Amino acid sequence: MESTILGMTPTVFWTAFFVISTFGLYIGIAVWARAATTDDFYVAGHDIHPVFNGMATAADWMSAASFLSMAGLIAFMGYDGSVFLMGWTGGYVLLALLLAPYLRKFGKFTVPDFVGDRYYSQAARIVAVICALFISFTYIAGQMRGTGIAFSNFLGVPIEMGVIIGAIIVLFYAVLGGMKGVTYTQVAQYCVLIFAFTVPAIFLSMQITGTPIPQLGFIGTTTEGVPLLANLDRTLTDLGFTSYLQGQKSMLDMTAITLALMVGTAGLPHVIIRFFTVPKASDARKSAGWALIFIAILYTTAPAVAVFARANFIETVNESTYSIDVARGEAEAADQGDGATPQWFYNWERTGLLGFTDKNGDGQIQYRADAETNEVTTLDRDIFVLANPEIGNLPGWVIGLVVAGGLAAALSTAAGLLMVISSAVSHDLCRKVLFKNMTDTQELLVARFAAVGAVLVAIYAGINPPGFVAAVVAFAFGLAAASFFPVIFLGIFWKRMNKEGAIASMVVGLSITAAYIVHFKIGFSSAVLGACALIVAAVLMILHFGLKGESDTRPMFFGSLALFGVFLLGAFGVLPDIAPGTTDQWILGISPEGFGAVGMVIAMATAIVTSLATAAPPREVQDLVEEIRIPSAKAHVSHGPAE
């Protein structure tokens, strides 16, 4: 049917070509940007230009899910999909106004660094490390899985192999280059992914609306002069689907999810540490603006792609005549006359992302909402991005570029997360808590080993995804919103906030949010209860060793042993199985994805009440807060003769 290049179909050839050449580029950058000091390794020597940092942040931020799945998700959700669009961009306003410049002025390496110093407490630091590790591991497992799936779909490599190849590439440049290597690779990855996303979108927009700018096509008319959105909405409801323009979610749930995603974005450690790499506090603000511009290019194109792709799918696939000959590769769809199923449908049917079952035997494809009559039996949401080059009649190499873009999105996010995990272990846990007399050289070595260890765990989690990976959005954003955001925000804007308030806030926010999400997403089975006990046992054990000599830690030690016993009971299935909650039991109708917003409010209230009930923080801490509020390193507040 098609000519081959080096024995491969053009699609496979170009995919392999782009994947291998972009991987080569990333490795080349890593070799060039090797990190020699802890400064280089953790924060790229505080020397990244705000525009480059903006690009790196955008790549860091946009994961495989943003690139491959978001447009499809919106195509299916319609108005309800707006929570992702507003939630994942609005957080940058909070970051730029409330957090980034102050954290940059503070001038250390990690988020637990800030928590530990601002709250003059090792316990607060340890709790922050645990939060950072938990959030980042949840997230990285999803990225690794995404990499594996991309490899297996397009290059015929098994998922396991794909996970391992992706992990080795990330490991190579993260271990060698640290934050410096990661930053410049992310800049390159941003360019690859944005090009790969926008080019097919432009052609699709041309074809469907006649304008090259997708954002204008979105509010325009089809080439036949029919209003695009209203037409799609009507077609969908005629086929029995829910309305595109009217949402299914309640107003309260929409608000809660949007708020949780925004605040969660601002509290995600791998996003925050990117702002430690710019030279000055004022650069952190500018950089957040640039990051949002770079993100907005994709995030305003995605809803347009969603509309184009779904409208086009119904227009060309629904009621089209399916040809067995084309499916067998013995004929071309183009020769089947008017009303024939388009060629791309057959191409993607072979990958298993699309499936057709002729239920009524009329030889035509009926796409319906009703499962009884719907004949498009498999419709993977990623298809709405992946099939665009073919729908737009673009040459075969564009598909290769899209796959390379998806991998760039997955790898750049994985690398950013890897940096958080590595610095949390080497800097926060080892240097600041367990072995205080480490040298810089030793710390750098531990950081590199920690990155290797984290990658091994991520490979394992990518190959055998644990249940919570499916709930990654709820977990990562909900927990960041309920744990980090309140303590960082209040730490900057409220001098009276003390260590008791911070610890109580993180513990309460994290546990309530985690409990709600686990209950409704996974359910507290015996094994899950055991796993929770194990996590708390590990935390208590670290607290016991980390706080030795500061206070009496024996209760923590024995508590940890007792919880380890609970873990064993859970692992052997002795504990009761509590069934997962159902949607009608949601408190006030708030979904697990939106509960982070409630968790954040509870955490804030806990912080304020606890702080006011206990002693004010020491004078030097209050001075520190004043220092970080002033961008200049040379201006100081004088407190008059009283000092």
Next chain:
Amino acid sequence: MATSDLHSGAEPAAGASGDHNITESAFKAYWKENLSLMGILLGIWFAVSFGAGILFRDFLDQFSIGTAPLGFWFAQQGAIYVFVILIFVYSFMMHRIERKYDVDDDEG
């Protein structure tokens, strides 16, 4: 004010690029200006996303931009554009406030 006098007296050559103190009242005024700027911008942030995109979208949907209902457009496009503008406006205005109180981080 003793420390402040001592400080500036000890380093007369330091000039504009050297360390300098600002009074507590100047610091408070600077911080207050920052907070009110922030309050205004966060008000707009809330209005375009939660306001226009969610709470009042049904009302706004009677208007349209191009062929798209306005509330729906804010939720999927408009809010994002305003977010970008808000950050750059903050960056620009904040720089002016910082220069006014001599706490900016410009080199030299």
